[in-house]
Amino acid sequence: MSSAAATLIWIAIGIVGLFILLWFFPITLWFQALISGVRVSLIQLVLMRWRKVPPSTIVMAMVTGTKAGLTLDVNALEAHYLAKGNVTKVVNALISADKANIPLDFKMAAAIDLAGRDVFEAVQMSVNPRVINTPPVSAVAKDGIQLIAKARVTVRANIKQLVGGAGEETVLARVGEGIVSSIGSSNSHKSVLENPDYISKVVLEKGLDSGTAFEILSIDIADIDVGKNIGAVLQMDQANADKNIAQARAEERRAMAVALEQEMKAAAQEARAKVILAEAEIPLAMAEAFRKGNIGIMDYYRMKNIQADTDMREQIAK
Numbered sequence: 279m280s281s282a283a284a285t286l287i288w289i290a291i292g293i294v295g296l297f298i299l300l301w302f303f304p305i306t307l308w309f310q311a312l313i314s315g316v317r318v319s320l321i322q323l324v325l326m327r328w329r330k331v332p333p334s335t336i337v338m339a340m341v342t343g344t345k346a347g348l349t350l351d352v353n354a355l356e357a358h359y360l361a362k363g364n365v366t367k368v369v370n371a372l373i374s375a376d377k378a379n380i381p382l383d384f385k386m387a388a389a390i391d392l393a394g395r396d397v398f399e400a401v402q403m404s405v406n407p408r409v410i411n412t413p414p415v416s417a418v419a420k421d422g423i424q425l426i427a428k429a430r431v432t433v434r435a436n437i438k439q440l441v442g443g444a445g446e447e448t449v450l451a452r453v454g455e456g457i458v459s460s461i462g463s464s465n466s467h468k469s470v471l472e473n474p475d476y477i478s479k480v481v482l483e484k485g486l487d488s489g490t491a492f493e494i495l496s497i498d499i500a501d502i503d504v505g506k507n508i509g510a511v512l513q514m515d516q517a518n519a520d521k522n523i524a525q526a527r528a529e530e531r532r533a534m535a536v537a538l539e540q541e542m543k544a545a546a547q548e549a550r551a552k553v554i555l556a557e558a559e560i561p562l563a564m565a566e567a568f569r570k571g572n573i574g575i576m577d578y579y580r581m582k583n584i585q586a587d588t589d590m591r592e593q594i595a596k
Contacts, residue, residue, distance in 0.1 A: 316340045318352050331356050339369040346373040354384060363391045371397040375437075378405045382437055390440045395491075400435040407434040407495055410446060415454045416505060417461035422512070424505030425467055427457050427477065433492040443491030453497060456481035467504065474499040 316337065323333040336355050343350045350369070359365050368387045375382035380401060390397040410431045418424050431453055436443065460480040464470050470477065478497045487494040 316344050322352060326356060329356070329360070331359050335359065335365055339365045343369045343372065346376065348372055348376060350384065354388075358388050358391070361388075361392060363388060367391060367396070367398045371401045374398065374401045374405070380404055380437065386437070386441075390437075393441045395440050397440075400437065400440055400491075403433075403435040404437060407432050409433075410450065411500070412450055412453055412457075415457045417458040419461055419464045419467040419470060421466045423467035423507055425461050425470060426503040426505050427461070427474075427499055428501045429453060429457060429477075430498045430500050432495040432498070433487070434495060436487070436491055436493045439489070440491045444489055445491060449487065449490055449492055449494070452484075452486040453481060453494075456484050456486060471502060471504075474502055 318337065318340065323337070326333045326336060336352060336359065339355055340350055340352060348369075355365050355369075358368065368384070368391050371387050371391075372382060372384060374380075375387075378401070382401065387397050390400065410433060412429045412431060414426050414428055416424060416426050431449065433449065457477055460477045461467075461470055463480075464476075477499055481497050482494065
């Protein structure tokens, strides 16, 4: 092997070794932190690699925060990264909060981030409030007229309530409940249409943002439409129900009358049968009377004449 080839091999080995050395000992990153005013040792950067923490992420976050006037702790940033937090978003949120004079420390920002909320977006929402449009809310005034209202809710993030506070759905539900309550307490739908700001005042006085991650700044009624006459519909339904009940009771009375008539007919047929049976015994009784001499032949003919006279009168009456 020639000396030139051996030299090239040693140069290649040296370059590979230099890359390995620079990977284990990020001198460039350490020098960048040093000239940026961030105090972090080379040993800390090496230990970050052993702990599977990217040194570039921690150093860049430290540099960004230091240049913005923040005082950050390397160990705290590294611990937040190991806890599956987003170090970059936390530092950006701290910078935005500091510039906007919003009280926010690293501990609170890290807790918000680990709770699953976007801490940087929350700070931006505190600076620039957001408008939430409610779905159509239907309510009925005391005069029975249905009103359909839409509202715009202006909110900003409540930093102190982001951890454990209710979300946007709760705010919308409470605002909808407040709209229904305020419209329902109005004597007439016309008064609501004339003064829609009455709804906003009533709803705002209820403190609907209590226990939520937002602070309600204003509630503006965007649109109110007149719906059905619910009172008239309910009265018609009640009238139909009363009619059906009356028909059912009448049908019950008719059925009872029919049953009573059938019972009377049965009783009459039974009485008629008894009369027929009694009449059938008359000839036997007369024969027995003839044998015993209790009646004579003239008595028999007088009875027949009376019977014929009675039959004639019944025929004339018919």
